[in-house]
Amino acid sequence: MNIVVLVKQVPDTWSERKLRADDSTLDRDAADAVINELDDYAIEEGLRLQEAHGGEVTIVSMGPDKAADAIRKALSMGADKAVHVTDEALRGSDGLVTSAVLANVLRRTGFDLVILGSESTDARMGTLAAMLAERLGVPQMSFASKVETDGSKISIHRQADYGYDTVEGTLPAVVSVVEKINEPRYPSFKGIMAAKKKPVETLSLADLDLDASQAGLAASATEVVSFANRPPRAAGTIVTDEGDGGTKAAEFLASRKFI
Amino acid sequence: MAEILVLAEHDGETVKKVTTELLTLARAHGEPSVVWTGEGAEAGRARLAEFGAAKVYVADSPDYADYVVAPKAELLAHLVALKTPAAVLVAATSEGREVAGRLAVKTGSGVLTDVTALTAAGDGDGLVGEQSIFGGAITVQSRVRTGTPVIAVRPNAVTPEPASGAAEIEPVQADISEDAKTARVTGRVVAERGERPELTEASIVVSGGRGLGSGEHFALIEQLADSLGAAVGASRAATDAGWYPHQFQVGQTGKTVSPQLYVAIGISGAIQHRAGMQTSKTIMVVNKDPEAPIFELADFGVVGDLFKVVPQLVEEIGKRSEG
Numbered sequence A: 001m002n003i004v005v006l007v008k009q010v011p012d013t014w015s016e017r018k019l020r021a022d023d024s025t026l027d028r029d030a031a032d033a034v035i036n037e038l039d040d041y042a043i044e045e046g047l048r049l050q051e052a053h054g055g056e057v058t059i060v061s062m063g064p065d066k067a068a069d070a071i072r073k074a075l076s077m078g079a080d081k082a083v084h085v086t087d088e089a090l091r092g093s094d095g096l097v098t099s100a101v102l103a104n105v106l107r108r109t110g111f112d113l114v115i116l117g118s119e120s121t122d123a124r125m126g127t128l129a130a131m132l133a134e135r136l137g138v139p140q141m142s143f144a145s146k147v148e149t150d151g152s153k154i155s156i157h158r159q160a161d162y163g164y165d166t167v168e169g170t171l172p173a174v175v176s177v178v179e180k181i182n183e184p185r186y187p188s189f190k191g192i193m194a195a196k197k198k199p200v201e202t203l204s205l206a207d208l209d210l211d212a213s214q215a216g217l218a219a220s221a222t223e224v225v226s227f228a229n230r231p232p233r234a235a236g237t238i239v240t241d242e243g244d245g246g247t248k249a250a251e252f253l254a255s256r257k258f259i
Numbered sequence B: 001m002a003e004i005l006v007l008a009e010h011d012g013e014t015v016k017k018v019t020t021e022l023l024t025l026a027r028a029h030g031e032p033s034v035v036w037t038g039e040g041a042e043a044g045r046a047r048l049a050e051f052g053a054a055k056v057y058v059a060d061s062p063d064y065a066d067y068v069v070a071p072k073a074e075l076l077a078h079l080v081a082l083k084t085p086a087a088v089l090v091a092a093t094s095e096g097r098e099v100a101g102r103l104a105v106k107t108g109s110g111v112l113t114d115v116t117a118l119t120a121a122g123d124g125d126g127l128v129g130e131q132s133i134f135g136g137a138i139t140v141q142s143r144v145r146t147g148t149p150v151i152a153v154r155p156n157a158v159t160p161e162p163a164s165g166a167a168e169i170e171p172v173q174a175d176i177s178e179d180a181k182t183a184r185v186t187g188r189v190v191a192e193r194g195e196r197p198e199l200t201e202a203s204i205v206v207s208g209g210r211g212l213g214s215g216e217h218f219a220l221i222e223q224l225a226d227s228l229g230a231a232v233g234a235s236r237a238a239t240d241a242g243w244y245p246h247q248f249q250v251g252q253t254g255k256t257v258s259p260q261l262y263v264a265i266g267i268s269g270a271i272q273h274r275a276g277m278q279t280s281k282t283i284m285v286v287n288k289d290p291e292a293p294i295f296e297l298a299d300f301g302v303v304g305d306l307f308k309v310v311p312q313l314v315e316e317i318g319k320r321s322e323g
């Protein structure tokens, strides 16, 4: 089975994340960069399906040069090879443009399954799986908390507000995963060493027959008009319980008319 | 006035609260037409009229429920071509975002997700959406510059205000293509859900975390929630431990809530939890560790043992509601 896992490098949620003052795009230098947390689960699911069905796992990531670190980590978990789409002209791409570029890459690599995270921690769009399924004309198997496939049919549990739906389709398909799906492995020492020798193909926009007007900030269908750092929350009242903590909490709720 | 399409969220008869929020928002910028998929439009109509819907486009095929997302996007794209609306509003639920994503691709339009407010652009050119990003640390004003803006609005961000509308029903004939029928819903497993308000819609949410120590102790959270008419939420530590069902998880990989009041009990306030509750209007905290980061967000916090503080709080609320 030809499995492609999409991986995005994002600023660490634990560090301070900022937007650039000049063009309101993500300030990628301000924060530590890590693999989007949910993508670990996507990689893990790809590796498990490979273990069950054979074939190859290819990592595809679009991002700056630095995203090579995220790709290495994915390879060290056990993926076979990677494609890194990187071009200065891609900076500031919105969801619509990102999905167009990634769909273009996926048509080149071919796939039985595309696996991705259901949401990234920076953009939090949660739309890429739907956009890719739309562009590629394949079943949208999104928000999967469980995936089963025999190599031609696929069924998932699609997580929903009320519980889950079972959804069926045929391969090729796009699958997005939620964190309940598995427990991602840690890269082993052997894996880390092996990753250094695995092939990573680097593609520019020209390699994809796209030009700069079709990418990045320029092509994006949305734009940030302005932004403001939220004023810090006014410091609240903190009391230590001396046998009356519950009463004081009730007084607070009453003062704000909640009771 | 420009027409604005609003995709209804409903359960086959009852209109979800978020749809009344979308209607309220749409009314400020144009004339809202609801798009209703599947059955139940007649039943839901009165409510839509109450919130100012001018029209209700009804496509009643069961396919909208039987296939994942794509048929809804197809219907909306059809209506966008037919009616050339000024914008399309959907709820920023996981499914709503996906409808927005597919629609954006079909119509080559920009999409804004998780919008909390809409204003007319200063230069009169279109709408500007407000988004709160990075767990509420930054507020962004964004605009769609290509196509028909597709705007996914965060539930509970807008206060629904009634205003009467005709809610005239207009059936829509839209064929659903085979391409939209590749992911078939074959079953539905509905987790038990009590009488409490829905998490993302509730005006008060009471959440419990690892501090509860066990599933049984969640009864305390439920008691407090019920005394306040609140929904129950949980941290991931609590859902992972199986103390409370996953669909009640609040945070980055759970629900995003922004109620009037959020009460965090025995929750440390990890960044992933904060991402889902930071925009709550008022936050109250009970935690025994004065260093817990959740206190940074608290309007009111009690440093103490939840097993002492919460029962006393429940009792006190009971006394006050009697008195």
Ligand SMILES: Cc1cc2nc3c(=O)[nH]c(=O)nc-3n(C[C@H](O)[C@H](O)[C@H](O)COP(=O)(O)OP(=O)(O)OC[C@H]3O[C@@H](n4cnc5c(N)ncnc54)[C@H](O)[C@@H]3O)c2cc1C
Residues within 6 Å of the ligand: A037, A038, A179, B208, B209, B210, B211, B212, B234, B235, B236, B237, B238, B249, B250, B251, B252, B253, B254, B255, B265, B266, B267, B268, B269, B270, B271, B272, B273, B276, B286, B287, B288, B289, B292, B304, B305, B306, B307
């Ligand atoms: C990919 C990813 C996604 C995640 N998504 C989410 C998410 O969506 N939502 C989420 O919540 N987390 C999420 N997390 C997990 C998050 O990092 C934290 O681990 C989690 O929120 C911790 O839950 P907690 O606060 O209940 O537990 P803890 O951090 O263990 O905190 C428990 C708190 O209870 C207090 N306490 C203990 N006993 C008592 C007592 N008797 N009385 C009063 N206080 C007491 C302690 O002082 C402590 O502060 C995610 C993590 C990852 C890696």
Ligand SMILES: Nc1ncnc2c1ncn2[C@@H]1O[C@H](COP(=O)(O)O)[C@@H](O)[C@H]1O
Residues within 6 Å of the ligand: A006, A007, A008, A036, A038, A039, A042, A060, A061, A062, A063, A098, A115, A116, A117, A118, A119, A120, A121, A123, A124, A125, A126, A127, A128, A129
């Ligand atoms: N630039 C990118 N390169 C590769 N994968 C991406 C990229 N952006 C998003 N993804 C994938 O899409 C998922 C959802 O992202 P989003 O729709 O932006 O929230 C992520 O978890 C990644 O798997």
